[in-house]
Amino acid sequence: MNNDLSHYPRPSVTIDCVVFGYDGEQLSVLLLNRKEEPFVNQWTLLGGFLNLDETFEVAVERILSHKAGLAGLYLEQLYTFGGLDRDPRGRVLSVSYYALVNPRQFELVVGKMANDLRWCSIQDLPVLGFDHNRIIEMARRRLAAKVTYQPVGFELLNEQFTMTELQDLYESILGESLDRRNFYKKITASGILKSTGERRTGLKSRPAELFAFDKTRYEQLMQEGFQFKI
């Protein structure tokens, strides 16, 4: 450590991550049951201390990988929490991120340092350790704002999905119901989906067309000044 920097006090810094998952029914958050103090046996977000040779993103990936077996998720920085009493051990900052994951694509692996891991509906969260309820609430609002102007919802779905599945996701995130036909038109008109030619069969009504997010087309549209909007 350079001498200049040692003159200044240094806080502890953790990285916490709100992992959003969607199972087709409701928006959920991944919670970890702690094996150690503080907040033993209580539920919290996934998090850990930042190492000095890691960027935030690398730290998040390490934490998600070691503590839950998750890798390659969509990540976004949320906010940095610095309240004086947010950790009983002392002054600990939390650089918080949120992640989007399709839970069907991963098998959760409970790391050795935790009691348990579970998906918990955003509607029905227990009281969490630290200020993690507040962090989740901010993440929820941020995600709701984000999906209205950036097509990030697809990170939560299978590669192929019906329009109704996409709409259900949006309704879960936004907490409001949308008109099916207007939603359909708005999304298809935006041009960011490609039709796969396949259909969702086996249900008891008309089979719905399966779409996929057309990332190449989306990036092309963005360069032309297009702005996605729900």
Added chain:
Amino acid sequence: MNNDLSHYPRPSVTIDCVVFGYDGEQLSVLLLNRKEEPFVNQWTLLGGFLNLDETFEVAVERILSHKAGLAGLYLEQLYTFGGLDRDPRGRVLSVSYYALVNPRQFELVVGKMANDLRWCSIQDLPVLGFDHNRIIEMARRRLAAKVTYQPVGFELLNEQFTMTELQDLYESILGESLDRRNFYKKITASGILKSTGERRTGLKSRPAELFAFDKTRYEQLMQEGFQFKI
């Protein structure tokens, strides 16, 4: 320091602040010319190390007060920068904020620890120390997004202002020109301004009505579900 925390590495943490000011012509940022290494005699944002007994907001206020004589500004957290090489002294995180200030309401006071302080147009920034050009660029975009859905622009103006002065501010922030008459209607229709009954005289044409931001009314409207939008 609690024993548990001492097991973990602790990075240095600075607070940096993008102070936006508007002089009626162009959007500017407050820059500081450094008296010490690193980046001696170069321009940077206002910043400093976080003390362990301070929240971020308290730290920002201390820094702005000591280094520039500014107090009571509108503050908002921007982002936390954690690149491994952003400070030549070692691993230093920057929890960045932006502030809005009416430069006419303050006399800048150059603190003892700086060579100089100056307002610099956002259009004409020099190469700054650290990653501060990047921070300003992010702040500029964030502010541009913010003013379209929250009435924060008033923080940059005198208490009383004409509609044209407000429009000029918006054009500076958004970097695009707006139709004068449509802007007038949109703002007045939103109901967040109160007319003062006074007029801006002394200019060479028809005197313009002076308005003021009606904060009480705005908060009332917000509670009723109103959403400001430009």
Added chain:
DNA sequence: TAACCATTGTGTAAAAATTACGCAAAATAG
């Protein structure tokens, strides 16, 4: 097998919001 049911894909008209202007009024400048 035919009628029925749930859901999908497409269309369309009314309402609302945005955009692009026109023009008289109110001050100063010459």
Added chain:
DNA sequence: CTATTTTGCGTAATTTTTACACAATGGTTA
């Protein structure tokens, strides 16, 4: 007094949003 500049208000055309209607397509059931 006339010209010039900028303000405040108005209005028509256009675009976007909203609220529905309805036929098509599959499974389900009588």
